[in-house]
Amino acid sequence: MYIPNLEHLSAAIDLSAMRAQGAGGQNVNKVSSAIHLRFNIKQAPIPEYVKQKLLSVKDKRITQDGILIIKAQNHRTQEMNKQDALDRLTEILIDAGKLQKARRATKPTRSSQRKRVDSKVKSGKTKALRRKVDY
Numbered sequence: 001m002y003i004p005n006l007e008h009l010s011a012a013i014d015l016s017a018m019r020a021q022g023a024g025g026q027n028v029n030k031v032s033s034a035i036h037l038r039f040n041i042k043q044a045p046i047p048e049y050v051k052q053k054l055l056s057v058k059d060k061r062i063t064q065d066g067i068l069i070i071k072a073q074n075h076r077t078q079e080m081n082k083q084d085a086l087d088r089l090t091e092i093l094i095d096a097g098k099l100q101k102a103r104r105a106t107k108p109t110r111s112s113q114r115k116r117v118d119s120k121v122k123s124g125k126t127k128a129l130r131r132k133v134d135y
Contacts, residue, residue, distance in 0.1 A: 001099060002093065002096070002097025004089075004090055006086060006090065008045055009046070012040045012043050012044035013086075013089070014037070014038040015035055015036070015038075016036045016038075017032040017034065017036075017078055018034050018035075019032050019033075020033050021034070021073065032078065033076060033077060034071065034072065034073035034081060035085045036069065037071075037072065037088075039068040041062070041066045041068055047097070050097045054068070054093075054096045068092070070089060072088070
């Protein structure tokens with residue numbers, strides 16, 4: 001499992017402030033409180049399997065050039081939006097860094113095999129009773 005350290009990733013992260021969209025009155029119209037976080041996946045110092053998983057996922061936030069764009073504008077202040085964007089980036093990287101357990105092939109138990117055959121025999125007998133009777 002991969003756990004990202006944002007201090008090491010700072011070279012691949014680009015933060016820019018902008019005005020938030022939507023209703024909100026004077027605060028929205030005057031203050032640049034929304035944050036655009038751009039994360040360059042290809043240049044980031046993260047493990048190769050995490051990069052491959054991020055680039056292979058169909059996500060509208062990832063561009064053709066391999067840049068993940070996160071827009072944070074839920075909070076009133078720029079600092080809270082910045083923290084929100086970084087938290088969301090961390091969450092995305094943790095999800096991409098999870099390794100799936102390898103599936104081990106198992107045999108069905110003898111009891112389950114017997115039950116399966118018994119149910120097939122029973123349904124066969126039921127169908128045999130539906131046939132036309134030959135005198």
